[in-house]
Amino acid sequence: MRREKRNQREEEDKIKWGKLISFIIAIILLGVAIAISMNQDNAVGELNYNNLKNNVSNTLLPTEEASSELSKNINEVIMSNTVNSNVAGGDNEEEKDEEINEIRNSLQTSANVVENSNQTTNEEKQNENTNTQEQNNTNQTKEETEPEIKFIYPVEGEVVKEFAKDSLIYSETLEEWITHTGIDIKADRSTVVKAVADGTVKSIKNDPRYGLTVTIEHSDGYVSSYSSLLTAEFVKEGEKVTQGQTIGTVGNSAVFEVAQDNHLHFELLKDGSNINPEMYLK
Numbered sequence: 019m020r021r022e023k024r025n026q027r028e029e030e031d032k033i034k035w036g037k038l039i040s041f042i043i044a045i046i047l048l049g050v051a052i053a054i055s056m057n058q059d060n061a062v063g064e065l066n067y068n069n070l071k072n073n074v075s076n077t078l079l080p081t082e083e084a085s086s087e088l089s090k091n092i093n094e095v096i097m098s099n100t101v102n103s104n105v106a107g108g109d110n111e112e113e114k115d116e117e118i119n120e121i122r123n124s125l126q127t128s129a130n131v132v133e134n135s136n137q138t139t140n141e142e143k144q145n146e147n148t149n150t151q152e153q154n155n156t157n158q159t160k161e162e163t164e165p166e167i168k169f170i171y172p173v174e175g176e177v178v179k180e181f182a183k184d185s186l187i188y189s190e191t192l193e194e195w196i197t198h199t200g201i202d203i204k205a206d207r208s209t210v211v212k213a214v215a216d217g218t219v220k221s222i223k224n225d226p227r228y229g230l231t232v233t234i235e236h237s238d239g240y241v242s243s244y245s246s247l248l249t250a251e252f253v254k255e256g257e258k259v260t261q262g263q264t265i266g267t268v269g270n271s272a273v274f275e276v277a278q279d280n281h282l283h284f285e286l287l288k289d290g291s292n293i294n295p296e297m298y299l300k
Contacts, residue, residue, distance in 0.1 A: 166238040169214040169298050170261060173268060173282050175205040179275075181294040191277035199292040200243070200285035207248060207280045209268040213259045214242050214286075214299065222250050228283050229271025234259060241290075245283040246272035 179187065179202035186195040217236040225231045228245035232253065235241050248269025253259060270280045286295040 167215050167236060167240065168300060169242075169286070169295075170212070171203070171299050172214050172242075172244060172284055173203050173205050173209055173211050175203045175209070175281075177296065178202050178204045178278070178281060181292075181296065183292055183294075189274070189277075191273075191275055200245075200283050201295050202275065202278065202281045202283050204279060204281045205268045207268060207270070209280075210264050211244055211247065211266045211268060211282055213261055213263045213265050215240070215261045217242070217259060219253050219255050219257045219259060219265070222253070222255055224271075227272065227274045229273065230266070230269065232265050234265070239289040241287040243285040243287070245285070246270060246275060246281060 179198060181201050182198040185197070187198050188194070189196050211232075213234055215236050217234040217240075220233040220235045220241070222232050223230075225245060230247040230250055231243060231245040232247065232250050233241060233243050244266060246269060247266040248271065250266040252264045252266060259265060268280055268282050270276060270278070272283050275281070275283060284295055286293055286298060
């Protein structure tokens with residue numbers, strides 16, 4: 019009888035110890051599982067945090083490629099980390115929220131930088147194109163107005179009557195308003211008159227309106243005419259002359275301008291049409 023009770027007690031002790039050992043093992047396994055889960059959560063949080071940092075750095079480049087991907091990065095990163103804010107960097111919820119807000123602000127700032135940079139680049143390109151077009155127009159206008167050859171003044175003196183092909187000026191001699199297809203340069207009697215450019219003497223004659231006149235043909239369709247001369251014995255028709263060579267002297271032989279003082283009536287023609295000499299003489 020005693021043996022049976024002892025055996026029964028031993029059996030009960032074994033059951034109690036078995037339950038205790040099972041409970042301890044269960045607690046240990048639960049602790050291990052919790053530790054593993056926490057390590058995984060921390061690893062995921064660190065990975066997401068680093069990804070956010072990298073996205074901020076990548077969007078700082080003000081290029082067209084970064085600009086095209088920027089809005090996508092902002093939306094995806096913000097939504098992803100709003101949902102997973104519990105695994106972002108930081109030790110508590112407040113720090114996590116602060117870091118996510120900082121990253122959002124950095125992304126938005128980057129977007130503004132890229133947008134402003136692209137806008138500035140477009141404005142610079144537009145200004146550059148405008149300046150280039152203006153420069154081309156200026157060069158074209160300069161080429162149209164500048165002659166192919168360079169002319170010098172035939173005589174030194176004051177221009178007392180200007181070119182007036184398409185307007186009227188008053189003639190003291192004729193006492194009426196007339197056109198004037200050349201310029202009148204005031205100079206002392208017998209002042210040397212020079213060829214304005216290289217060329218060939220086309221004619222030497224007494225013009226019924228402008229007196230003794232020498233005409234010289236130049237290259238590129240230019241012709242120069244020197245009138246109201248006193249003398250023209252320094253050259254002859256058909257002679258080749260060089261720029262600055264003496265071709266005559268100043269007088270007052272122009273009948274249409276006899277009321278004026280001694281002067282040279284000078285005309286310049288291009289392809290048979292009178293042009294303003296003052297725009298070409300240097």
